Amino acid sequence: MNVGYRDFGAFLKEHFAGKVQKISINAGFSCPNRDGTKGVGGCTYCNNQTFNPAYCSPAKSVAEQLDEGKRFFARKYPDMRYLAYFQAYTNTYGAFDNIRGLYEEALGVSGVVGLIIGTRPDCMPDELLDYLSSLRQKGTFVLVEYGVETSRNDTLCLINRGHTWEDSVDAVTRTASAGIMTGAHIIAGLPGEDASDLVATARLLSQLPLATVKLHQLQLIKGTRLAMQVSKGDLVVKHWTVEQYIGVCLDFIRNISPTIAIERFTSQSPDELLISPRWGLKNYQFTALLNNAISRNSVVQGSALG
Numbered sequence: 001m002n003v004g005y006r007d008f009g010a011f012l013k014e015h016f017a018g019k020v021q022k023i024s025i026n027a028g029f030s031c032p033n034r035d036g037t038k039g040v041g042g043c044t045y046c047n048n049q050t051f052n053p054a055y056c057s058p059a060k061s062v063a064e065q066l067d068e069g070k071r072f073f074a075r076k077y078p079d080m081r082y083l084a085y086f087q088a089y090t091n092t093y094g095a096f097d098n099i100r101g102l103y104e105e106a107l108g109v110s111g112v113v114g115l116i117i118g119t120r121p122d123c124m125p126d127e128l129l130d131y132l133s134s135l136r137q138k139g140t141f142v143l144v145e146y147g148v149e150t151s152r153n154d155t156l157c158l159i160n161r162g163h164t165w166e167d168s169v170d171a172v173t174r175t176a177s178a179g180i181m182t183g184a185h186i187i188a189g190l191p192g193e194d195a196s197d198l199v200a201t202a203r204l205l206s207q208l209p210l211a212t213v214k215l216h217q218l219q220l221i222k223g224t225r226l227a228m229q230v231s232k233g234d235l236v237v238k239h240w241t242v243e244q245y246i247g248v249c250l251d252f253i254r255n256i257s258p259t260i261a262i263e264r265f266t267s268q269s270p271d272e273l274l275i276s277p278r279w280g281l282k283n284y285q286f287t288a289l290l291n292n293a294i295s296r297n298s299v300v301q302g303s304a305l306g
Protein backbone atom coordinates (compact mmCIF):
# COMPACT_ATOMS: atom_id res chain seq x y z
CA MET A 1 0.00 0.00 0.00
CA ASN A 2 1.34 3.43 -0.89
CA VAL A 3 0.83 6.68 0.98
CA GLY A 4 0.75 9.00 -2.02
CA TYR A 5 -1.51 7.18 -4.45
CA ARG A 6 -4.15 4.50 -4.74
CA ASP A 7 -2.38 1.48 -6.15
CA PHE A 8 -3.71 -1.60 -7.90
CA GLY A 9 -3.45 -3.74 -4.77
CA ALA A 10 -5.77 -1.32 -2.95
CA PHE A 11 -8.13 -1.37 -5.94
CA LEU A 12 -8.30 -5.19 -5.92
CA LYS A 13 -8.95 -5.19 -2.16
CA GLU A 14 -12.02 -3.05 -2.83
CA HIS A 15 -13.35 -5.89 -5.02
CA PHE A 16 -12.07 -9.08 -3.41
CA ALA A 17 -11.76 -10.22 0.19
CA GLY A 18 -8.78 -12.55 -0.29
CA LYS A 19 -5.66 -12.74 -2.45
CA VAL A 20 -6.15 -12.33 -6.21
CA GLN A 21 -3.50 -12.76 -8.88
CA LYS A 22 -3.51 -11.82 -12.57
CA ILE A 23 -2.39 -14.50 -15.01
CA SER A 24 -1.35 -13.26 -18.46
CA ILE A 25 -2.63 -15.11 -21.50
CA ASN A 26 -1.81 -15.09 -25.18
CA ALA A 27 -5.11 -16.29 -26.63
CA GLY A 28 -3.99 -16.04 -30.25
CA PHE A 29 -5.62 -12.73 -31.11
CA SER A 30 -4.18 -10.62 -33.89
CA CYS A 31 -3.96 -6.86 -34.46
CA PRO A 32 -6.12 -4.72 -36.79
CA ASN A 33 -3.34 -2.14 -36.98
CA ARG A 34 -1.22 -4.65 -38.87
CA ASP A 35 -3.60 -6.54 -41.09
CA GLY A 36 -4.96 -3.46 -42.87
CA THR A 37 -8.31 -3.31 -41.06
CA LYS A 38 -7.27 -0.22 -39.09
CA GLY A 39 -3.79 0.27 -40.46
CA VAL A 40 -0.66 -1.41 -41.73
CA GLY A 41 2.77 -1.73 -40.20
CA GLY A 42 1.51 -1.41 -36.62
CA CYS A 43 2.47 1.15 -34.01
CA THR A 44 6.00 2.38 -34.62
CA TYR A 45 7.24 1.32 -31.16
CA CYS A 46 5.76 -2.19 -31.38
CA ASN A 47 8.30 -4.94 -31.77
CA ASN A 48 8.04 -6.53 -35.21
CA GLN A 49 10.07 -9.52 -34.13
CA THR A 50 7.19 -10.80 -32.04
CA PHE A 51 4.97 -10.82 -35.15
CA ASN A 52 6.08 -14.08 -36.70
CA PRO A 53 3.76 -16.41 -38.62
CA ALA A 54 3.12 -18.41 -35.46
CA TYR A 55 1.98 -15.46 -33.37
CA CYS A 56 -1.69 -16.22 -33.93
CA SER A 57 -1.32 -19.82 -32.75
CA PRO A 58 -0.09 -20.02 -29.19
CA ALA A 59 1.00 -23.53 -28.39
CA LYS A 60 -1.21 -23.77 -25.31
CA SER A 61 -4.94 -23.26 -24.89
CA VAL A 62 -6.34 -20.54 -22.63
CA ALA A 63 -7.20 -23.15 -19.97
CA GLU A 64 -3.72 -24.70 -20.16
CA GLN A 65 -2.05 -21.30 -19.77
CA LEU A 66 -4.24 -20.53 -16.76
CA ASP A 67 -3.62 -23.91 -15.17
CA GLU A 68 0.12 -23.43 -15.60
CA GLY A 69 -0.08 -19.98 -13.97
CA LYS A 70 -2.20 -21.35 -11.15
CA ARG A 71 0.31 -24.13 -10.41
CA PHE A 72 3.02 -21.51 -9.97
CA PHE A 73 1.06 -19.46 -7.40
CA ALA A 74 -1.02 -22.17 -5.71
CA ARG A 75 2.04 -23.77 -4.06
CA LYS A 76 2.55 -20.67 -1.94
CA TYR A 77 -1.08 -19.48 -1.67
CA PRO A 78 -3.58 -22.37 -1.86
CA ASP A 79 -6.56 -20.00 -1.43
CA MET A 80 -5.50 -17.67 -4.21
CA ARG A 81 -8.09 -16.68 -6.81
CA TYR A 82 -7.24 -15.54 -10.31
CA LEU A 83 -8.01 -12.98 -12.99
CA ALA A 84 -7.46 -14.08 -16.57
CA TYR A 85 -5.50 -11.27 -18.22
CA PHE A 86 -6.00 -11.31 -21.99
CA GLN A 87 -2.87 -9.33 -22.65
CA ALA A 88 -1.28 -10.09 -26.01
CA TYR A 89 -2.37 -8.05 -29.05
CA THR A 90 -6.01 -6.91 -29.49
CA ASN A 91 -8.20 -9.14 -27.35
CA THR A 92 -11.56 -7.92 -28.68
CA TYR A 93 -10.71 -8.35 -32.35
CA GLY A 94 -12.27 -11.14 -34.39
CA ALA A 95 -15.51 -13.08 -34.65
CA PHE A 96 -17.78 -12.56 -31.64
CA ASP A 97 -18.46 -16.27 -31.04
CA ASN A 98 -14.74 -17.02 -31.02
CA ILE A 99 -13.99 -14.20 -28.58
CA ARG A 100 -16.83 -15.21 -26.27
CA GLY A 101 -15.65 -18.82 -26.39
CA LEU A 102 -12.14 -17.82 -25.27
CA TYR A 103 -13.46 -15.68 -22.40
CA GLU A 104 -15.77 -18.48 -21.28
CA GLU A 105 -12.96 -21.00 -21.46
CA ALA A 106 -11.05 -18.76 -19.03
CA LEU A 107 -14.02 -18.29 -16.70
CA GLY A 108 -14.58 -22.04 -16.70
CA VAL A 109 -11.19 -22.68 -15.09
CA SER A 110 -11.55 -23.34 -11.38
CA GLY A 111 -10.45 -20.36 -9.26
CA VAL A 112 -10.76 -17.83 -12.09
CA VAL A 113 -13.04 -15.04 -10.86
CA GLY A 114 -12.78 -12.45 -13.58
CA LEU A 115 -11.35 -11.06 -16.79
CA ILE A 116 -8.97 -8.25 -17.63
CA ILE A 117 -9.05 -7.55 -21.36
CA GLY A 118 -6.42 -5.46 -23.14
CA THR A 119 -7.49 -3.85 -26.40
CA ARG A 120 -7.53 -0.78 -28.66
CA PRO A 121 -10.04 2.06 -28.21
CA ASP A 122 -11.34 1.59 -31.76
CA CYS A 123 -12.07 -2.09 -31.27
CA MET A 124 -15.05 -2.58 -28.97
CA PRO A 125 -18.15 -3.70 -30.90
CA ASP A 126 -21.54 -3.17 -29.24
CA GLU A 127 -22.28 -6.92 -29.35
CA LEU A 128 -19.20 -7.64 -27.27
CA LEU A 129 -19.93 -4.78 -24.90
CA ASP A 130 -23.44 -6.17 -24.33
CA TYR A 131 -21.97 -9.60 -23.58
CA LEU A 132 -19.41 -8.16 -21.11
CA SER A 133 -22.17 -6.13 -19.52
CA SER A 134 -24.18 -9.34 -19.00
CA LEU A 135 -21.13 -10.91 -17.28
CA ARG A 136 -20.93 -7.91 -14.97
CA GLN A 137 -24.62 -8.19 -14.15
CA LYS A 138 -23.96 -11.78 -13.07
CA GLY A 139 -21.25 -10.48 -10.70
CA THR A 140 -18.14 -11.39 -12.75
CA PHE A 141 -15.20 -9.00 -12.38
CA VAL A 142 -14.53 -7.45 -15.82
CA LEU A 143 -11.98 -4.72 -16.53
CA VAL A 144 -11.33 -3.55 -20.10
CA GLU A 145 -7.95 -1.92 -20.51
CA TYR A 146 -7.65 0.45 -23.49
CA GLY A 147 -4.37 1.44 -25.12
CA VAL A 148 -4.97 5.19 -25.01
CA GLU A 149 -1.22 6.05 -24.98
CA THR A 150 -1.65 9.88 -25.14
CA SER A 151 -4.28 12.58 -25.53
CA ARG A 152 -2.39 14.25 -28.40
CA ASN A 153 -3.74 13.31 -31.84
CA ASP A 154 -0.59 14.52 -33.63
CA THR A 155 1.47 12.08 -31.54
CA LEU A 156 -1.01 9.25 -32.15
CA CYS A 157 -0.63 9.94 -35.88
CA LEU A 158 3.17 10.09 -35.63
CA ILE A 159 3.35 6.69 -33.94
CA ASN A 160 0.80 5.20 -36.36
CA ARG A 161 -1.67 4.17 -33.67
CA GLY A 162 -4.54 4.34 -36.15
CA HIS A 163 -7.00 5.85 -33.67
CA THR A 164 -7.62 9.22 -32.06
CA TRP A 165 -8.05 10.59 -28.54
CA GLU A 166 -11.75 10.98 -29.38
CA ASP A 167 -11.89 7.22 -30.04
CA SER A 168 -10.48 6.68 -26.54
CA VAL A 169 -13.02 9.02 -24.94
CA ASP A 170 -15.82 7.24 -26.80
CA ALA A 171 -14.61 3.73 -25.86
CA VAL A 172 -14.09 4.55 -22.18
CA THR A 173 -17.45 6.32 -21.94
CA ARG A 174 -19.41 3.55 -23.73
CA THR A 175 -17.72 0.86 -21.66
CA ALA A 176 -18.30 2.58 -18.33
CA SER A 177 -21.91 3.33 -19.34
CA ALA A 178 -22.38 -0.39 -19.90
CA GLY A 179 -21.40 -0.95 -16.27
CA ILE A 180 -17.93 -2.30 -17.06
CA MET A 181 -14.76 -1.09 -15.37
CA THR A 182 -12.28 0.57 -17.71
CA GLY A 183 -8.55 1.14 -17.61
CA ALA A 184 -6.21 3.29 -19.70
CA HIS A 185 -2.68 2.47 -20.78
CA ILE A 186 -0.43 5.52 -21.23
CA ILE A 187 3.15 5.91 -22.51
CA ALA A 188 5.38 8.68 -21.14
CA GLY A 189 7.92 10.32 -23.45
CA LEU A 190 6.45 9.51 -26.86
CA PRO A 191 8.22 11.28 -29.75
CA GLY A 192 7.63 15.04 -29.61
CA GLU A 193 6.18 14.88 -26.09
CA ASP A 194 7.60 15.99 -22.78
CA ALA A 195 6.53 15.91 -19.14
CA SER A 196 3.99 18.71 -19.66
CA ASP A 197 2.18 16.64 -22.32
CA LEU A 198 1.89 13.77 -19.88
CA VAL A 199 0.43 16.13 -17.27
CA ALA A 200 -2.09 17.36 -19.86
CA THR A 201 -3.05 13.75 -20.64
CA ALA A 202 -3.40 12.95 -16.91
CA ARG A 203 -5.74 15.91 -16.44
CA LEU A 204 -7.91 14.84 -19.38
CA LEU A 205 -7.97 11.22 -18.17
CA SER A 206 -9.15 12.52 -14.80
CA GLN A 207 -12.37 13.68 -16.45
CA LEU A 208 -13.17 10.20 -17.78
CA PRO A 209 -15.00 7.38 -15.94
CA LEU A 210 -11.83 5.31 -15.55
CA ALA A 211 -11.19 2.78 -12.81
CA THR A 212 -7.46 2.28 -13.43
CA VAL A 213 -4.50 3.69 -15.33
CA LYS A 214 -1.16 2.14 -16.25
CA LEU A 215 1.81 4.29 -17.10
CA HIS A 216 5.15 3.31 -18.50
CA GLN A 217 8.18 4.98 -20.01
CA LEU A 218 8.66 4.77 -23.76
CA GLN A 219 11.07 1.94 -24.45
CA LEU A 220 13.08 1.95 -27.64
CA ILE A 221 13.06 -1.63 -28.88
CA LYS A 222 15.38 -3.18 -31.45
CA GLY A 223 13.79 -3.88 -34.80
CA THR A 224 11.01 -1.31 -34.46
CA ARG A 225 10.26 1.47 -36.92
CA LEU A 226 10.70 3.98 -34.08
CA ALA A 227 14.21 2.71 -33.33
CA MET A 228 15.10 3.19 -37.00
CA GLN A 229 13.61 6.71 -37.09
CA VAL A 230 15.56 7.70 -33.98
CA SER A 231 18.84 6.20 -35.21
CA LYS A 232 18.49 8.08 -38.52
CA GLY A 233 17.79 11.32 -36.65
CA ASP A 234 14.28 11.62 -38.13
CA LEU A 235 12.71 11.67 -34.67
CA VAL A 236 13.86 12.60 -31.19
CA VAL A 237 12.68 10.87 -28.02
CA LYS A 238 13.27 11.81 -24.40
CA HIS A 239 16.24 10.22 -22.67
CA TRP A 240 15.18 10.66 -19.06
CA THR A 241 17.47 9.49 -16.30
CA VAL A 242 15.71 7.43 -13.66
CA GLU A 243 15.69 10.47 -11.33
CA GLN A 244 14.11 12.62 -14.06
CA TYR A 245 11.51 9.96 -14.80
CA ILE A 246 10.61 9.71 -11.11
CA GLY A 247 9.95 13.48 -11.23
CA VAL A 248 7.68 12.87 -14.24
CA CYS A 249 5.79 10.20 -12.29
CA LEU A 250 5.34 12.51 -9.29
CA ASP A 251 3.72 15.12 -11.55
CA PHE A 252 1.54 12.41 -13.09
CA ILE A 253 0.33 11.35 -9.62
CA ARG A 254 -0.44 14.95 -8.64
CA ASN A 255 -2.51 15.40 -11.81
CA ILE A 256 -4.52 12.19 -11.92
CA SER A 257 -7.82 11.91 -10.10
CA PRO A 258 -7.69 9.91 -6.83
CA THR A 259 -10.74 7.99 -8.08
CA ILE A 260 -8.43 6.26 -10.60
CA ALA A 261 -6.13 3.52 -9.26
CA ILE A 262 -2.58 3.64 -10.67
CA GLU A 263 -1.46 0.14 -11.57
CA ARG A 264 2.15 0.77 -12.46
CA PHE A 265 4.76 3.30 -13.63
CA THR A 266 7.33 1.26 -15.54
CA SER A 267 7.68 -1.62 -17.88
CA GLN A 268 10.68 -3.79 -18.57
CA SER A 269 11.31 -5.31 -21.98
CA PRO A 270 13.70 -8.22 -22.37
CA ASP A 271 17.28 -7.04 -22.04
CA GLU A 272 18.30 -8.39 -25.43
CA LEU A 273 15.63 -6.29 -27.18
CA LEU A 274 15.93 -3.04 -25.24
CA ILE A 275 17.91 -0.13 -26.66
CA SER A 276 16.89 2.52 -24.11
CA PRO A 277 16.37 3.54 -21.40
CA ARG A 278 18.72 1.08 -19.72
CA TRP A 279 18.30 2.02 -16.09
CA GLY A 280 19.35 -1.41 -14.85
CA LEU A 281 16.52 -1.53 -12.31
CA LYS A 282 13.94 -4.23 -11.67
CA ASN A 283 10.36 -2.97 -11.41
CA TYR A 284 10.32 -3.44 -7.63
CA GLN A 285 13.56 -1.44 -7.31
CA PHE A 286 12.04 1.39 -9.32
CA THR A 287 8.90 1.29 -7.15
CA ALA A 288 11.02 1.56 -3.98
CA LEU A 289 12.80 4.66 -5.36
CA LEU A 290 9.48 6.17 -6.43
CA ASN A 291 7.86 5.52 -3.06
CA ASN A 292 10.78 7.20 -1.30
CA ALA A 293 10.40 10.23 -3.57
CA ILE A 294 6.64 10.31 -2.90
CA SER A 295 7.29 10.35 0.86
CA ARG A 296 10.10 12.91 0.66
CA ASN A 297 7.96 15.26 -1.44
CA SER A 298 4.65 14.57 0.38
CA VAL A 299 2.99 13.81 -2.96
CA VAL A 300 -0.77 13.30 -2.90
CA GLN A 301 -2.69 11.87 -5.83
CA GLY A 302 -4.80 14.50 -7.61
CA SER A 303 -3.56 17.38 -5.42
CA ALA A 304 -2.86 19.57 -8.47
CA LEU A 305 -6.35 19.17 -9.87
CA GLY A 306 -7.91 21.80 -7.64
Ligand code: SF4
Nearest residue numbers: 031033042043046089
Ligand atom coordinates in the same frame (compact mmCIF):
# COMPACT_ATOMS: atom_id res chain seq x y z
S1 SF4 B 1 1.12 -1.96 -30.01
FE1 SF4 B 1 -0.81 -3.16 -30.02
S2 SF4 B 1 -2.13 -2.04 -31.47
FE2 SF4 B 1 -0.02 -1.38 -31.87
S3 SF4 B 1 0.74 -2.74 -33.50
FE3 SF4 B 1 1.37 -3.62 -31.55
S4 SF4 B 1 -0.26 -5.10 -31.03
FE4 SF4 B 1 -1.09 -3.70 -32.62
